[in-house]
Amino acid sequence: MNEKFKAIVVNQSADHFSREVKDLDKNFLKDGDVLVKIDYSDLNFKDAMILKDGGKLIKEYPRIPGIDFSGTIEESNVGEYKKGDQIIVNGSRVGELYHGGYSQYARVKKEFIIKKPEGITTKQAMMLGTAGFTAILCAFAVKAREELLLGEKVNEVLVTGATGGVGSVAVMALSKLGCNVTAITGKMKQSSYLKDLGAKNVIDRKEFEVDPKLLGKGTWDGVVDTVGGNILANAISQTKHSGIIAACGNASGNKLNTSVIPFILRGIKLWGVDSVAISKKRKEFVWGETPKLIDFNTLEKSIKVVSLNELLSIFPSMLEGKLTNKILVDVNK
């Protein structure tokens, strides 16, 4: 390892919050079993909140943010990992409680590491990142209806916030799993992109922003919701008997105004999805499924590659809901 490396550092002193690209000494990275030379990181909603003002997620400053990264092990103090292994880190609270991926190097605990599966590159892993990983968790949650109903197919599926990092991968994964995907978006101009990802239909989200009926027409076998609020409440009211709604996000806010009626008359299930506190075994399973579920050539068309410096100017547009690209961070650019 070089003595110096580049990283974004966020800091808080008195009322002043700062974020800047710095040249750091290797002693900045303290605890951990494994030293990783990072290839790529990405930008998630949580990263954007942290870059803005810490997002109440960082307890100790200064901190290197970046909740995901991929790269190659350069030094290892543990038997199960060796120099040269290509790895992925996501959902381990790096970039919050520990130093994260907006850096050329990271030192991490062995529990945080997943060996990169065959069939994807470190770049492709970060084209997905936590957002794509969560989308696949949601897709499997929705498909679980088939097992609960002893084989009855999950056909009609709704995905909200469809052009977002989670939504776009959910559209692709569910259509690869054989579902008819309807995408809800506030960006109707992106309809052809959503159809390229596999959506059969695209609906303007305005239709779902009205107050929901107690019980709407049962249309969806499953829903992946990334936004919450009235959009989720309408999705709940329109879900068919025994349908599963995988709720993972709050892009439109934290409130949910619904009733018990769809739950007691249709037996629907609201399935909360968290990508952080899950076992390493489940993580390995999800990453191992990515070569089958993701068409990286199609996904790549929506990717914008940025440097650490460029990330600092681009992250606010994610918080404003204005990003039209998935952001991949090349920490060595």
Ligand SMILES: NC(=O)c1ccc[n+]([C@@H]2O[C@H](COP(=O)([O-])OP(=O)(O)OC[C@H]3O[C@@H](n4cnc5c(N)ncnc54)[C@H](OP(=O)(O)O)[C@@H]3O)[C@@H](O)[C@H]2O)c1
């Ligand atoms: N539970 C977990 O473990 C987990 C993991 C990852 C992400 N998340 C959460 O999932 C959500 C989505 O993450 P992401 O990475 O996909 O974010 P993102 O890339 O910013 O996408 C969010 C999408 O939601 C839609 N949207 C934005 N503002 C909206 C509003 N006011 N009303 C309705 N729709 C709105 C937009 O899509 P359209 O323009 O297409 O409608 C936007 O592209 C976030 O809340 C994030 O915190 C949770």
